Amino acid sequence: MIYLLLSILISSGLFVIFKYFGVYKVDVLKAIFINYLVAFTIGFGLAEREFSVLEIPHQPWFLGAVFLGILFVSIFFVMAMTAQKNGVSVASVAGKMSVVIPVFFGVFLYSESVTLLKIIGILIALVAVYLASVKEKSVTSKNAGLLFPILLFLGSGAIDTTIKYVEVMFVPKNDVSIFSGSLFFIAAIFSFVILLIKTIKKREPFGVKNIIAGIALGIPNYFSIVFLIKALQTEGFESSTLFTINNVGIVIVSTIIGILVFKEQFSLKNKIGVALAIVGIVIVALA
Template sequence: MIYLVLSILFSSGLFVIFKYFGIYKIEVLKAIFINYIVAFILGFLFAERSINVTSIPNQPWFLGAVFLGALFVSIFFVMAMTSQKNGVSVASVAGKMSVVIPVLFGVILYQESVTFLKVIGIIIALIAVYLASSKEEKSTHKNVSLLFPILLFFGSGAIDTTLKFVEVNYVPKEDVSIFSGILFGIAAFFAFIILSVQYLKKRKPFGVKNIIAGIILGVPNYFSIIFLIKALQTKGFESSTLFTINNVGIVILSTLIGIVLFKEQFSTKNKMGVVLAILGIVIVTFAT
């Protein structure tokens, strides 16, 4: 349980950092690139065993790391496009509601338990995520394509589902840090390609503040993945339960942080969402 709590804490911290990115006008893709490099380095610093670099492509989890690294960058781009074209609320809800995908795969692929109480808890949790994430936005995002929200929904779900699949089948406990480091390294490679293309189109200095922001982001990002994987490896903890608690926990904590730290508006709908989220977590946790 401690790994799950730590995953929620570090993941929620990412939302706080991204909030400050907006305040200090940080160029997000550049900071994300540096963040991936920092997480890559941390993966080897905290490695539980030594490994020959030349043998990494031969590791059973390598292809999974390549796929996830590409997904990380792709979904970041889709999230940005969804926020711009459909609004921040739509992006937030689409990303968090994707928890239903790893939950379903957990039941189908790993024959995880399905009880009436558990199903009710997950449904309540999904409703809670929607209510807690919804913000009243004055926007002109009307009659726009649902392509990007749909891609974000399935892409975010694919990341969690693939992470669980690779962890179960290919990643031994002593390789968690190295696997995570390589994953971030590959994501950094793809981000570098995108940045290079952008630089060729518009030559612009990288910016010291973007580097500092990336370093600050990299540490909690690394640990959020590490603790999530370690939580997934905890015996007796089904992934359908874990992903539900993790996502809803992040929604609750990030919402409360937004209220206390950034004085964000908290509507009646949001309050109902938080209450239902707590109820959903309790039901899912104790469902048998």
């Protein structure tokens, strides 16, 4: 349970960092690239066993790390496009509602329990995520369609589902840091290619603040993934339960941070959503 709690708290902390990116006009792509470099360095530095970099491509989890690394960067851009075209609230809802995908696969692939209480809890949690995330006023482009929200929904769900599948099938407990470091290394390479293409089109200095921002993001970003994987490896914790509590928990903590730190205004609908989220978590946990 401690790993799940840490995953929720650290993932919510990423929300604060991204908020300050906007305040200090950070170039997000450059910061993301540095963030992945920092995350993979930490992963390799904290490896639970001695290893050679040359052995990584031969590990059974390597293809999963490649897929996840590319998916991490791709979904980041889809999230940005969704926020720009459809509004931040739509991006938030699409990303968090994707919890239904790993929950479905948890039941389908791993024969996890399906009880009436769990179903009720998950349904309440989904309603809570929507109510807590949606804002009364949302900046929406006239050309906004459903393509990017659907891609964000599917991509976010694919990330959680793939992490669970690779963790169950291929990642031993003493390879968590190496696996995490490897997927962040792949993400760093992929984001570097995109950054290089952008730089060729428009040359500009990298900027010290973007490096600092990337370091500030990379440390918690690494541990958010590691703690999620370790939570998935905890005995007696079904992934359908874990992902529901994790996603809804992030919504609750992020909402509280928004109110206390950034003095954000929340409607009655948002407040009802947070209350329902707590109820949903309790029911799913009890189930």
